Amino acid sequence: MPSSYYTKDHEYIRVEGDTGIVGISDYAQEQLGDVVFVELPAKGAKIGKGEQAAVVESVKAASEVYAPVTGEVLDINGALEGEPGKVNQEPAGDGWFFKLKITDSRQLEGLMDENAYAAYLKTLG
Amino acid sequence: MRYLPITPDDRTLMLARIGVAGIDALFADVPGDKLMHGLPQLPLRKSELEVERLLSRMAAKNMPASSVPFFVGAGAYKHHVPASVDHLIQRSEFLTSYTPYQPEITQGTLQMLFEFQTQVANLTGMEVANASMYDGSTGCAEAVLMSHRLTKRKKAVLSGGLHPHYAEVVRTISHMASDEVSTLPPDVQASEDLLAQIDETISCVVVQSPDVFGNLRDLKPIADKCHAHGALLIAVFTEAVALGIVESPGAMGADIVVGEGQSIGNPLTFGGPYVGLFATRQKYVRQMPGRLAGQTRDAQGKRGFVLTLSTREQHIRREKATSNICTNSGLCALAFSIHMTLLGENGLRKLALVNHANAVMLADMLAASGIEVLNKTFFNEFTIRVKGEAAAVVEKLAGEGLLAGVPVSRLLPGAGCDDLLIVANTEVNTDEDRAALVAALKGAK
Amino acid sequence: MLNNQGRPTTPAAANESAPRPHKTFTGNRGLQQEEALLFETGRPDVSGVDIDEPQPFISRLGALERATPLDLPGFSEPEAVRHYVRLSQKNYSIDAGLYPLGSCTMKHNPRLNEKTARLPGFADIHPLQPQSTIQGALELIGELERWLIELTGMHSVAMSPKAGAHGEACGMMAIKAAIEARGEGKTRNVVIVPDSAHGTNPATAALIGYSVRAVPAREDGTVSAQAVRAALGPDVAAIMLTNPNTCGLFEKEIVEIAKAVHDAGGYFYCDGANFNAIMGKVRPGDLGIDAMHINLHKTFSTPHGGGGPGAGPVVMSRALSPFVPLPVFSTSASSSAIIENAVELAGSAQHPFGRMTAFHGQMGMYVRALTYMLSHGADGLKQAAEDAVLNANYVRACLADVMSLPFGNRPCMHEALFDDKWLKDTGVTTLDFAKAMIDEGYHPMTMYFPLVVHGAMLIEPTESESLASLDLFIMTLRDLAFSAKRGETERFTQAPQLAPRQRLDETLAARKPVLRWTKPEAISEAAE
Incomplete structure (x- = not known):
């Protein structure tokens, strides 16, 4: 069973037990360019699948980050406030956005795994 | 036309380079009957001299603040600008x-x-x-x-x-x-x-x-x-x-x-x-x-x-x-x-002080002649009560070459403030201006 | 007696192998002078304005006298003048060169406009003076209204909006008021906006509580009536369309679009930013438009001033005319009036929806715009539109073989839109190309707008350029284009080299915003 899933909006969720770590994909950070600001959800907030959870801004673009699955925000990556560049440097590592306690793990089935996402990216040209 | 550098010869040459027969070929996307072929029903071009003369005539029908004793404020103020x-x-x-x-x-x-x-x-x-x-x-x-x-x-x-x-x-x-x-x-x-x-x-x-x-x-x-x-x-x-x-x-x-x-x-x-x-x-x-x-x-x-x-x-x-x-x-x-750069900290403080001093002087002169000043505190503007309707008083004094202030009724019609007048006094007002206002309001019925 | 012995009168022959200009002691480079911030050089006790302390008096400030320092630097007049003159020398301007910013209409700003706007009868009158003392101002506004209505074929005009986006808000509020008056305020809450629209359009729709429904542009850069029809429904309040559009094209199905929108019970808002292309040629009123703002600072040459002030009067159809904001001007030959309060209109056909701004709008801009109109006349305005379109098409025709046109080599209106296909595999981007134009002494064109075209370059030369000026501009762009295709990448990626500054780090500015000057010691304290 894969541990990382992706959405068509380029969020990823890395599953560790019943916790999901959410961020944006390497492709997304490259499209955005230098990230200058990240607005994170409040700890304890309950967010539904597909609802806006965060905002990521580069110099020339702003985009919403949606929750890949429903859950409660367990933790946020406060380090991004001072160093938003981490999103560019290590989107899958230190550049994570927030951790979710996953309400219903069956929602993961509707997402893409690594291979499906790689194939999806190819269709975007 | 003095603002258009392209000459008739240029136009011919440029249309040829573009590869169209006439200017209206460039407007080909405009639905057929919507392209105007004549001119709008408006006057034709004028020289600088003619335009300036026309506008100066319009401007002369207005009463500039600097031409009269002037106490109008309520959101916009007459100050000296270097x-x-x-x-x-x-x-x-x-x-x-x-x-x-x-x-x-x-x-x-x-x-x-x-x-x-x-x-x-x-x-x-x-x-x-x-x-x-x-x-x-x-x-x-x-x-x-x-x-x-x-x-x-x-x-x-x-x-x-x-x-x-x-x-x-x-x-x-x-x-x-x-x-x-x-x-x-x-x-x-x-x-x-x-x-x-x-x-x-x-x-x-x-x-x-x-x-x-x-x-x-x-x-x-x-x-x-x-x-x-x-x-x-x-x-x-x-x-x-x-x-x-x-x-x-x-x-x-x-x-x-x-x-x-x-x-x-x-x-x-x-x-x-x-x-x-x-x-x-x-x-x-x-x-x-x-x-x-x-x-x-x-x-x-x-x-x-x-x-x-x-x-x-x-x-x-x-x-x-x-x-x-x-x-x-x-x-x-x-x-x-x-x-702000020209004024600096010191200049702005003194400018404000002069505004306040002039307004205090005017308020005291008005009070001394029996006109009620409603404010306990103010900077360079305050509200007074006049006899009758403030709007009528202002209109009458304007006819005599004095702009006395803003009637509250102009901003708040029907609010029961018809006898109230907002009076501003800045550094541009002289002792003569203030004396003229006090005398005029004393005389106004 | 002249004593110029020994003073050479011709420069020594340039030494080709001499190094580039050395690093100077001051950091200045001849006429290009570095200038510190006001706060680094000013002194609080110095002033460029002579004011005497007043005689002692009893303050009426209550307990609210200022206790905190202002921290404002002061300067003598010569120091202040030098500061601003040096700053000005770091700016490009239309007076200094061609300014081909698409959708901005950077045309010549006649100085007569500045002179008339400064007549004391216009510049030195207060908005709340008795109306009997400002009859000339009302006459001028009435005359400007007449010109705007005649040029657009509309029914009335709301004068007070202060810029294009403010005019958009005004027009959309009038539409909302009209829909509320019909009792459909609850059900019609969608505004149709094409993908190619300027960002102010969707922002305006959202500002007044509408949701936005996007319609895509066609392959040819225009909006099809069919796509609009598909987006229409009983929930649609209005469409916001720019014509000529942001791709520099006339919306050829605009009449059909207007009809479809009206049939569905909606209104047609037109963004008039590009009116310069059609003034005296096409009347928006004849196309079925209900409201359109006019950027006086674009089409009618009131100067841009480094980002304003502008003015955005909105012309309205008969259907929307009852719903204009306050104030309303009533002008006649004998006596004119400003209607400032809704109570004065009780019982009339007018139902003003409120107020866009304090007072009456941008009088200073009205004077300039009317001066411009009177100077041109009906004939000059029409000629200006034709020359603006001619100049843009000349640029397009002369560059079509080296740069790529997203919608084919066909006539445009007053601006020519190129994309970045022709730069493919050169290692040069639209941004690089634009920055290289700076080294050649030109302000770049509008870049990366409209969003529907990849790497967009939108060139609007305006009618103010002579043929010689256009030819030099075209030759410069051709030279740059060939250079890019030859692989001379550094000329672009390292550009600009010759401007007051090289490329600026926008990421740093946004990541660690420094939005004001702060005393250096305060910075070090904060760091501790």
Whole structure:
């Protein structure tokens, strides 16, 4: 069973037990360019699948980050406030956005795994 | 036509190069019957001499402030502007430049805006200011919208001392956006109980000081109660010179300060263009509307300035932008900034002091001749009670070559204030002007 | 007596192998002078304005006297003048060169406009003076209204909006008020906006509580009536369309679109930013438009001033005319009036929706715009539109073989839109190309707008350029284009080299915003 899933909006969720770590994909950070600001959800907030959870801004673009699955925000990556560049440097590592306690793990089935996402990216040209 | 450099011969040559037979071939996408072939029903071109003559005739039908004893204020003020201000803003490089989208070749505008933002922040006692709004009234409406975004509430409370035009601009946009507004009744003597209006449901209280009737307001208790209830205090001013000697709204706890900057550096011009000043706390900057100049470095490490945090703005965020503002009041902001630079701390303090001294002198003269001055406190403007209707008195005195002030009924018709007159007195008024006003009001029935 | 012995009168022959200009002691480079911030050089006790302290008097400030310092630097007049003159020398301007910013209409700003706007009868009158003392101002506004209405074929005009986006808000509020008056305020809450629209359009719709429904542009850069029809429904309040559009094209199905929108019970808002292309040629009123703002600072040459002030009067159809904001001007030959309060209109057909701004709008801009109109006359305005279109098409025709046109080599209106296909595999981007134009002494064109075209370059030369000026501009762009295709990448990626600043770090500015000057010691304290 894969541990990382992706959405068509380029969020990823890395599953560790019943916790999901959410961020944006390497492709997304490259499209955005230098990230200058990240607005994170409040700890304890309950967010539904597909609802806006965060905002990521580069110099020339702003985009919403949606929750890949429903859950409660367990933790946020406060380090991004001072160093938003981490999103560019290590989107899958230190550049994570927030951790979710996953309400219903069956929602993961509707997402893409690594291979499906790689194939999806190819269709975007 | 003196402004069109292309000659008939050029046109022939250019059409040939483009490969079309005539100019209307370039308008081929216009639906057939919609292209006009004649001329609009308007006069033909005129020489400079003719145009200047026409406009001068229109201008001569107006009564300029400097031609008579002049006491009109209520949101726009007659001050002396140093000659160098108008000279400098007419330099081609300021006057005929666009919004600084290419920072490498617009450092003049960008550095000026950075300096303007700092001057406005210091004057208002706030941490950051933007690069200007259209004017004080639209800035006030934008501040209310910003407070809604910050508090996630949708109800504003407007003081009865807020300029009625400002209140109406706020009510208009609020109605359109389905937000709630509660406007207190006209408050001539600053006696309203704003504290009673503050609770957990409101996003902001909007208070003007000096208010439209000239009264100064202590913002501290209002700010404290707002903060205790999660609401914001929006402080408004229409006379920027007052801040030279009156405590800054920032020092009294305001969260957003908006004001009209016209009275520093800008002429009256019948109400516009003016310049809206907008300042707030650093922590709210990402919800602030309008352009912002910020400091950075160039590829060689030299200090330079750019427009920044533009993800708040319409060209990136589109329907999610903080505001739809694009063009602002750049040149009026420049005039403001130059005048502030010429004044400096010492000059602004003395200018404000002279304004206040002149107004105190006039208030004392009026009181001594039996005319009631309603204000306990004021800066350079106050409200008096006249015999009969103030509007009629003003009209009569205008006929005699004196502009006495603004009748409250002009701003608040039907509010029962028909005998009240708002009188402004700045550094331009002389002892003779004041004597003329007192004599005229004593004589007016 | 002249004593110029030994003073050479011709420069020594340039030494080709001499190094580039050395690093100077001051950091200045001849006429290009570095200038510190006001706050680094000013002194609080110096002033460029002589004011005497008043005689002692009893203050009436209550307990609200200022206790906190202002921290404002002061300067003598010569110091202040030098500061601003040096700053000005770091700016590009239309007076100094061609300014081809698409959708901005950077045309010549006649100085007569500045002179008339400064007549004391216009510049030195207060908005709340008795109306009997400002009859000339009302006459001028009435005359400007007449010109705007005649040029657009509309029914009335709301004068007070202060810029284009403010005019958009005004027009959309009038539409909302009209819909509320019909009792459909609750059900019609969608505004149709094409993808190619300027960002102010969706921002304006959202500002007044509408949600936005996007319609895509066609392959040819225009909006089809069919796509609009598909987006229409009983929930639609209005469409916001720019014509000529942001791709520099006339919306050829505009009449059909207007009819479809009206049939569905909606209104047609037109963004008039590009009116310069059609003034005196096409009347928006004849196309079925209900409201359109006019950027006086674009089409009618009131100067841009580094980002304003502008003015955005809104012309309205008969259907929307009852719903204009206050104030309303009533002008006649004998006597004119401003109607400032809704009570004065009670019982009339007018139902003002409120107020856009304090006072009456941008009088200073009205004077300039009317001066411009009177100077041109009906004949000159029509000629200006034709020349603007001619100049843009000449640029397009002369560059079509080296740069790529997204919608084919066909006539455009007053601006020519190129994309970045022709730069493919050169290692040069639209941004690089634009920055290289700076080294050649030109302000770049509008870049990366409209969003519907990849790497967009939108060139609007305006009618103010002579044929010689256009030819030099075209030759310059051709030279740059060939250079890019030859692989001379550094000329672009390292540009600009010759401007007051090289490329600026926008990421740093946004990541660590410094939005005001702060005393250096305060910075070090904060760091501790």
